[in-house]
Amino acid sequence: MAQLDGTPARHYYAGFNPQRAIAIADLRAMAHKRLPRFALEYLEGGAEDEAAMFREQRAFADWRFMPKTLVDVSRRTLATDILGRSAAMPLVVSPTGLNGILHVHGDSLLAEAALRADVPFVQSTMSNDTMEEVARAAPGVRHWWQLYVFGGDEIWQELLRRADGAGCEALVLTTNAQIFGDREWQRRNQVGKSRLTVLAALESLTHPRWFAENPLSHGLPSFANIIDFVPKDQRSFFAASSWVRANQPTSLSWDTVAKIRQRWKKPFVLKGILCPDDVRRAVDSGVDGVVLSSHGGRQLDWTISPLDLLPVAREIVGDRIALYMSGGVRRGTDLLKACALGADAVWVGRAPLYGLSAAGAAGAARALEILKTEAENAVGLLGVNRVDELGPHLLAHQGRAA
C-alpha cells in the first residue's frame, strides 16, 4: 500500500538477520526466500478464490484514525488483562498446525517467543511437538490448548486430560473447520492427498537451508500429540493429516460444546464464530470467550471479515465474556483498530509464522516485538495512554468523519 509505482525502487529486507526486519512485511519476504513453494502455499494460502483472506486484511484499511493531540502520553502502556491474568499487550499467538514444516520444533519456538513477549501461546491439535515438550521448552509460558474434535469422544477426553496435566490454562475449541476449506493453491503442489508432485519435491531442493535444517536432518515432522490415534498405515505426514480431516465429525454442535464445558473446568474459548446469533449462543453456552475468525480465510470463502463483525459482537457480549478477533493483523495499528472496535485482544497467525519461518525463535520473537513497538508508537500518536481508553470515537469509517 505504501509503495509508489516503482520509483524509487523499493525492496523489503530478505536477508538472514531478523533484527534487520523493520516490519512484518520484511519477515514475510525473508520467509518467502527460505521456504519451499509447497510450505509457503500452506502458510499463505486461503480457500478457493481467497476472497475471505483478502477481505480480512483489507478490512483494516476501511478505518481511519482521528487522533487526539496535546495529550500527555509519556506513561502509555499496552499492558492488559487476558482471561484474568496480565499480559504485555492485547495479543495472543493463535494456534497453527504443521509448524514443524516451517521450522523444526516450530511449536516450542513459538511458545518461547510468546513467553519472551509475555503473551499467551495457543498450541494446535495439529502441532508437531508434544504439549509436554512445549511446556518444558518454555517454562512459565501461558500455554493454551486448541482442540479439533475428531474420531470418538474418548479422543478429545484424553487430549483434555493431557492438556490439563501439561499445565494448559485454557482450552480453545475450533468450531469452523470440521469440513476443511479447499486451499487450492496448496493442493496444486500435491498429487492426491498423500504426496507432493515431483516438481514440488524438486523445487524444495532449491531451498538448501530449509532442506538441510528440516527434512534432511529431522525427516518430515509427525503429529506428535495425536499420532497414536491414527491407524498405523496412515501415519506418514501427509496421510495422517488427511486421515484426521476425514475423521472430524460433521455432527459437531452446541451439544458438543456443552459436553466439553462440563468436563473442562478451566477457561474455555470458542474460535471460529462469524455471525451475531452464534455470538449470542456462545454467551449463553457458558464459555469464557469467543474468537471471531474465518481461520485466516482458509475455511468458507467469501465470508465477512472478523473486524466487520466486531462492533455488533461487542454490543451483544457487553462485558459478560471475552471477545477476541483473529485475521489480517500485520501492523500495530491493526491491533489498535481491532481494540478500538471492541476486541479484548487480537490473535495473530501468519505474522509470527513469517518470523518463525525466517529465523526460528528469534524471528518469531522479532514479529511480536515489531507489532508491540508499532502499537506503542501508534497509541501515543493517537493520544491514548491505555488500551481501555481505545474506542470507536477514535475511528472514522473511510470517508466518513464523525
Ligand SMILES: Cc1cc2nc3c(=O)[nH]c(=O)nc-3n(C[C@H](O)[C@H](O)[C@H](O)COP(=O)(O)O)c2cc1C
Ligand atoms: C498455516 C496456518 C495454520 C493454521 N492452523 C490452525 C489450527 O491448527 N487451528 C486453528 O484453530 N487455527 C488455525 N489457523 C488459523 C489461525 O489460528 C488464525 O486464526 C489465522 O491465521 C488468523 O489470520 P492471520 O494469519 O491473518 O493472522 C491456521 C492458520 C494458518 C495461516
